[in-house]
Amino acid sequence: MVSIKDVAAAAGVSAATVSRVLNDHPSVSTATRTRVLSAVEDLGYRPNAVARSLRTDQTRTLGLVISDVLNPYFTELARSVEGAARALGYSVIIGNADEQPELQDHHMRTLLDRRVDGLLISPTDGCSSLMRDAAQAGTPLVFVDRWIEGMDVPVVRSDGRAAVHDLVAHLHALGHRRLAIIAGPAATTTGRERIEAFREALAAYGLSLPDAYIGQGDFQAASGRRVTEGFLGLPEPPEVVFATDNLMALGALDAVRAHGLSVPDDIALVAFDDIPWFVHTDPPITAIAQPTGELGRAAVRALVDRIEGRTPQSVTLPARLVVRRSCGNPPATQRSQS
The missing domain is CATH 3.40.50.2300 (Response regulator)
Known part of the structure; x- marks a missing residue:
């Protein structure tokens, strides 16, 4: 398996410089960055996701809590979310609330404990204190399909x-x-x-x-x-x-x-x-x-915008x-x- 030291040797730099390039540190010159990235591509190096998360305080993981995995609509939505997240370099962990508020909170708590970078949620029933606490604490949240009225959280949904x-x-x-x-x-x-x-x-x-x-x-x-x-x-x-x-x-x-x-x-x-x-x-x-695939992709874009410091907008798409x-x-x- 190719290591960061192998990349450093091929690029003629230190392992610390390779790390700075991979984490987009501004102190690296353009020439050095180009040389390191070329070595990464030539060697097929893949950074360890867990190790990167310790350095960047990000896990590159999104949490998705859906209302019912047996409902084909939510199954298709989850598939769309996973594909869109993967294209942006994120993985997705899915929790099935089974239309039960207490199970929804269980999955939210588990995902937050695993340090996901943000949560996509289709709320089952009203607003739990956990959901409100997470929003107030600044956890990146996006509601998809359903939403909680009165909460300052972006919503991606269809209008039927x-x-x-x-x-x-x-x-x-x-x-x-x-x-x-x-x-x-x-x-x-x-x-x-x-x-x-x-x-x-x-x-x-x-x-x-x-x-x-x-x-x-x-x-x-x-x-x-x-x-x-x-x-x-x-x-x-x-x-x-x-x-x-x-x-x-x-x-x-x-x-x-x-x-x-x-x-x-x-x-x-x-x-x-x-x-x-x-x-x-x-x-x-x-x-x-409903435009399920579009909803999933729009929800991921909104959440990643929120994670990366941009201000996402709510999205409403027409049903037919x-x-x-x-x-x-x-x-x-x-x-x-x-």
Whole structure:
């Protein structure tokens, strides 16, 4: 294995000079820096990450705490974050909160103990004292997908309001008037935002949202099944179920099939958060797609900016409606666009 002494010998300098070059110390001349970096490349030298962290007080490691690793949306987000971080010379350690605030805090504490340079967090439920203490202590933090209102932390997220309005317009054009929603936890910003957008869109078309057509879920498949069972037991069941995440949509689909019903002939189904599986269901499921890859990359850039002393800005990207056949055959104009 090539050592720093080998690089120093090849470049004709001391090991201390090589160290200064690798740590971007300003005292090294341009000629010496060029000679050292050339030796590094020729020999294929790779600095020891742990040793570098002791010298620079950086570990070149980011922490990512996601809400649920079993949710395909967060799996794709984590993949995007890892790729973007690697391209910038950082590694990523992932913690799965499993939608549990106490597990979220456990992972945060563990990552901070391991001296990660910064944290990307998709909060599960409100703001813990640990999260607030970390922010106040100056720990580089970026919220991704979800956020905590009132905290001075950059947020990278998508805005689904326009897509929800497009969804209701699509459903209205198909003749659907009784629309129900499986909402996410009210303690999460995404849970609140999606039901608010749905109410606004319904009102724009003169439609109401009765209490009986509001089901409280928890972004898990079991809650989608439970809520949909309740909808199907109503004297006048809804014509459409809008599940505000993909796992609850799959749970809703299970409930519909368990009742011997079909989508969309007996009831229509739509999901927030598109996933690759939805094109393989029968019928393919209409969904609101978030730009997951872009969100992950933007979140990493924001966090690295924060770590390296720059001032990152919050980023909001638009979600979009993907029309398939789970709500009925779309009008010809929509078919041509999708």
